[in-house]
Amino acid sequence: MTESLKSSIATLRDMIQGARIVAGFTGAGISTESGIPDFRSPGSPWMRNKPISFELFLQDPEARRVAWRRKFTMDDLYSGARPSAGHIGFASLVASGRMPAVITQNIDGFHQESGLREDQVIELHGNGTYAKCLSCGGRHELAYVRYHFERNSDPPECMVCGGILKSATISFGQAMPEEPMRRAQTLTAACDLFLVAGSSLVVFPAAAFPAFAKENGARLVILNREPTPLDQAADLVIHAEIGEVFSEFIA
Incomplete structure (x- = not known):
């Protein structure tokens, strides 16, 4: 681990310890470290098993058959995957009382597998x-x-x-779930530290939450391997492996 990364982790630790309410926000990057394929990566199996739009799923029995066939194919690809150090680190932060819940774009249920209760996970895109x-x-x-x-x-x-x-899960063309969106909005408005891990922050409306937190006066931390559109607005940006950073926060 480089000295620069050690310094960033120390800064993050100070920010978390100084915060009243931390809102967690996770995207695909936290689960790629568990072996779950990313939708947008070159050669992604998601591109060979593309999701069926919600409208087509409703209208066409054959589309429903294709959707389920692709669903089971994808499930088989990562059937042995388990929560990453990042998931366990987030669970530790929730257990500490500093983070009421984790807002996630993911559908794999790994936050629950890492020890969080259903009410401690806000699933914006549903659960697969x-x-x-x-x-x-x-x-x-x-x-x-x-x-x-x-x-x-x-x-x-x-x-x-x-x-x-x-x-x-929430398919393309399907309405966002009202209750998770409301809960995410409430947590975002209440927090004074918004912690993003593993999201490219390009998928809306989910990606609007960190921007709203920053505009509302919260400090913004972004932990992601690649740059995001909100890096310049963030108070701390860490380009590193999520597990490497969050292993420092595992209780």
Whole structure:
């Protein structure tokens, strides 16, 4: 570890210790260190298994079959992945009482696997570890959906109301979830330190939260391997591996 990185980590530690409320914000970069592929990287398997738009998913039974087939293909690619040191570091910050919750763009459920409760994770783009009925909102486990799909070449209908089942993620063209967006807005408005880890900050509306925090008087920290559009506005920018930095914060 370079002296410059050691100095940045020490500065980050001081900022966290001096903060009243820290808002955590994570993107794909924290999970690429767990082996989850990034959507935009060259050669990404997401580009070979592109998500189906929400409108097409609703309209076309064949599109639903393709969507589920691609979903299971992607799940198999990272079935052995586990939370990274970054996830565990965030869990430690939440456990310390300084960070009420983590706002995340990710859908892998790794923040929960690292020890956070459901109410301590604000999922802006949903969760890919289970399915939901688009009519009644009922939860269905993926093992059940996959068993039915592989036996019948069709996803099952909702066991409660007969509605369409979809991975509990937010697809292209689907409305952002109201309650997570409200909770993220509330936390962003209340914090005096906003800590970004592993986000390129180019996907909106999620990327608007750090800018709003800064405009509202909070200090802004960005930890990402590559530069982001908000680097110049940040109080501290660290271009490094998230796990290397957050291993220093694991309880």
